[in-house]
Amino acid sequence: MSPRRVRAESDAVGRQDRPLRITVDGEPVDGVEGQTLAGVLLAADRLAWRRGRSGAPRGVFCGIGVCFDCLVTVGEDRDVRACRRRARDGDEVTTQSRAPGGLVDRNEPTPPPTEK
């Protein structure tokens, strides 16, 4: 578990966590009810899950549904903003890419910025 997630037993408001599991490109990722898809991904140490047209990695930028950097496919629904969509147990998330190379390889180093 990521150190970014506050454990229920140490949460000041006394919440009760109800676990959920989603799959991201077929890999299981655990979260808790109430988290957005982006929250589940960030808590699992996934900071980027798609690539923009330039090939630069993208994840959460605004976190409020404005920038569309966090798009994923959920089931049959394309272009879902992960920062706005609550995760549901069993969600099948597929990452997207607008780069010619395809999907994000999380182990790949971040490419240098492109010159303009």
Ligand code: FES
């Ligand atoms: S992070 Fe900006 S729309 Fe989701």
